[in-house]
Every structure is written in C-alpha cells, then in structure tokens.
Amino acid sequence: MNVTVEIERRDSDPVRPEWACPLCKQPARLAEVRADLMVCPHCGFHLRISARERIRQLVDEGTFRELWTSVLTLDPLKFTDLETYPERVREAQAKTGLSEAILTGTAAIDGTQCVLAVMDFGFMGGSMGSVVGEKLWRSAELAAAEDLPLVAVCSSGGARMQEGILSLMQMAKTSCAVDLINEAKSPFVTILADPCTGGVVASFATLADICIAEPGAQLYFTGPRVIAETTHEILPEGFGSAERNLQLGHLDAVVARKDLRVRVGNYLRLLGGGEEPDRVTTTGGRERGKGGMAQTAFGRAKALAAYARRPFVGGDREAAGEAERPAAREPSP
C-alpha cells in the first residue's frame, strides 16, 4: 500500500523529492534547484533551461511582450532524412510548446527597456533556420528603429541542416542585422548559454558589443568530436568551456545565472551613455533617445507591421511569407 502511494506521487507530483546533479551526482530537492534558477546547489552546475524559463529569470516580472509569433517554418528543400523536416518541426513544437527555436519580443531588464531574443536549445538543438534568422533580423530592426538595446540569449548547435544552404545564409543575414544595429548605435549584448556552437557562435552571437557566457557553457565553432576525427589532436583541459574562452580573451565575462539580470542591466545602462540614471526614479524603465517610444515599442511594432508595404524589387515573393505549404501548425499557447 505504501509502495503504491509512493509510485503515484513520483508520477504525478511535479516537485519530485529527489534530484541528482548530472555533474556532481549529489541529490537535492528539485524545488531547491528551481529556486536556485536551475543551478546545482552543491557544485554550481548550470543546467540547460528553456527559453520561457530564461525569460522568467532574466526580465523584470510581467514586462515581456512577445512579438512575431506568426513567423512559421517552411520546408523549402522538401528535406527528408530519417524523418521529414515538417515531422521533426512538429515533434519539437509538441515537446517545447514553442513555434520555433527562438522567442522574440520586448522586455525590461533591471529597469531598462530592450528588445529581447532568446533561443531554446530544446527545439531541434536551437538550430538556426530561416525563422530564427528572420526573427533575429526583426529584433535588430526594431532595436535600430526604436533606439532600443538588443539582448540575445544564444544557445544553439548551429545551422538547421534541413534548410540546407538557406540555413547557412542565416549566418550572413544575422551578421548583416548586427551591421544594422551597429550603424544605428543601438547597444547589443549577448549571453551565451550551454551549448553555443557552430553557425550561431560564428555569427551574431560573438558580434555583440558585450559578449558574456554562463559558467561551464560549451562554446566552439568546431566540436571536440570533429577535431578528434579530422586532426587527431589531443584536446586541452577545459577545451571550449566558457572559463577557458574567458582566459583566451574571447569573452567579456563569465557571469553566474543569479547575477545575469543585474549585470546585463548595468551593461545596458552603461552602453546607453550619458549620466548615471537614478535607480530609484527609473523603475519604469529608462528611456533612450526619442523619449517614450521605448514604452510603446510593442504597439508601434504592430502598427508598423500593418502599414509597411514595401514590395520586392525583382525579389522572391515566397520569401516574404506566402503561406505555401506551412511546415508547422500554430503551437498551443
């Protein structure tokens, strides 16, 4: 009888009594791990977290306004490996509750209004296909047009192979997006979370004004396995880790998850320039440049989307989004 009760509790109770750290193997209460922002209370191992959880942790409560949920995946190559591409996308949607591997929108971080893009490694390895590229582009455009900073949380295995060459082109597209915000002098901060590899770390993720990583995050363009197979080199201790990348000069800082909100908030205030804002009176968010527009970025974006009618010049209409053969249904909220 007792045994039965215990089994039922394990299955139905979301707060499981036991949890073991994948790194140090020490047990802890899941509630405790959750309270520590999904960081092991014993060894400080940072677990991978979903995009929604990241947003919950990083932004000021209730300030996230999601944008561009209507941008959905197509299957331009009719790609099939062991499964068809649309099947893989649907599975990822069912698993994560997300429409794609990135969430975009506006938010306030420690009082500073910004455009926020957060990748989710759980969605097909956070791979960057056309939708990720487009939503990142729109985020950059919104940041440039509204004089807002852009914050991106990057976690990705690289390119979305199922979109073939078009996924490679997202590296160029997102790099061009960085050119756009650089030209507009909008601050750009990236947070690299485990793992950040391949085409993402070799494009917008490392092109930010300030580029930081979470402790223990794996960051590399070419992975240990490929290196071992092609050059047969012995990998040094800690290869690809955030800490080693910091030592080698590739990162501005390694920042623990619990400090991210305040640190990023500081970066945004500093990159905003001018005099030190009075923290007490700016709880509603600091306004950059055009004053007040930051507050209404969400509304503006919707309005602009409604009247922007810029036809292609000899371009490809499909690329703009004729809903031909959508690979994905609307995800359940």
Place this chain on the structure above:
Amino acid sequence: MTVEIARHRGRPRTRDYIGYLIEGFEELRGDRLRADDPAIVGGLGWFRGRAVLVVGHQKGRTLDEQEVHSWGMAKPEGYRKAQRLFALAERHGLPVLTFVDTPGAYPGVAAEEGGQARAIAETMLGMARLSVPVIATVIGEGGSGGALALAVADRVLMQENATYSVITPEGCAAILWRDAAFAPQAAEALKPTASHLFELGVVERVVGEPLGGAHHNPEAAAASLGEAIAEALAELDGIAPRERRRRRRERFQRLGRWSDPELPPGTLSLFGGYTAG
C-alpha cells in the same frame, strides 16, 4: 557527380584564376597580428585595367601544396588577413573580388582557441560594412561558414560544377543519419548544386564551364568567369556607395523561407527598410 568535379584535383584554384584574370598581381601577406595563413591568398592587381583587391581560399594541387595550404581550410589568421585587406580596399575605394574554394574552416585546436568563431563572424560583418563593390565567386567547394566568410557580397556568382553547402554530405549524414555512409543521400537532400542555389536566390548567376568541368580547359573557364565578373562590376558601379551597403544587407535579409500570415505578402521590412540617418 558534381561533388567530385568540385573537388577534382585538377580544378583551377584561386591562384590559377588570378593568373588568368588579374594583371600585375601583388600578393599582400599576413594578418598584422601574428601570422600569415597560406589557406587564404590576397592582394592587389589590375582586373581589365582597373585596380582591385582579390581575396580567395587557396587549395594546393600536389599533396605537398595541399598540406602547405591546409586544403584551403583557413585559420583565424587567414580570416583576419581577409578582414584587414577588406578594410584596405574600403579605404582606397577598390572593388573587392573574392574566390570561394574550401571544404570549411580549419578544424583544429589552435584555430578554435585562436578565435575561429569570432574570426568568421567578424569577416562577414567586415564584408557587410563595405561600401565598395563586392563580388564573390564560388569556384570549387563552398563549405559552410568557412566559405560564407568570404561571400557576403553584392553579387554571388557560382561556377556550374561548384558546390555550396551548409555542411559536407559526410558531416550531414553522420549527424542526421548517424552514419557517414549515407553521404550520397545527404548530398541529394542538401541540393548543393549551382542550379538549385540559383533557384533559391542564393547566387545571382551560374557561370558556365567547359564540357566536363573547368579542369578540361582552365583558360576557357577563366574567360567565362572574367566576363561574368566584369558584367557584375559594371552593374554595381551604377549604385551609390552607401546604397550598396544597404542593398547588400537587404540581399541577405531576403535569403530564407518562412510564412507569416500577419505580414502582407511582399512586405520586406517592418520599418520600410530602416537605415540610420
């Protein structure tokens, strides 16, 4: 098939095309930081009487040469050499011609720890920033980010038998099929051919090759390529420098396929093609 022609040992390399198309080529070496990477060759010369900057991946032909040039797989110092040469071209208003021919960026420990990821990213951003005309040609293997780093151009040309892909068929098969032996299936699915890339708008023009491939008649292949480059350059000359940069960004903005029922068809930009004043 195509992948084999693109990888054929006798296929003309960047230096061969420089020999045919560029007069008085002056090679400029080094990244001005720590090294010179022979996997990327760069320099100044005259293209049809006009001073240009040429940068390209260089593969070798003999085994010794291939080793010296790391099979065209560039390291961070190679990409940084490219960056400093692009900046030089911008300063002096010289058009930039690039030749893409690499299986990918060099996959080694020193390259990784020397900042390979950011070196590639910065090279792309460096190309995006240019206001001079930029023409890239894929002449052999266009492999992944290592290739794209030299191809953020106003016009991307591609030889008929060249390939351009996000990943090698072998690599793709190893990941998605969990077995590199499925490379032929992966090659089929990835569609890395010039004709398909033209359909997708990734390249503006497919440049014809002599029957059987460029290696059967390198001189004729170079002549067709020279013609295509000259035409692209003439088109780009008609565009104002600031406008070139904006349109290059727009070119890459368009590359992708998605659906968005909330945006009217044909809408390119939420903000009417925002550019900073």
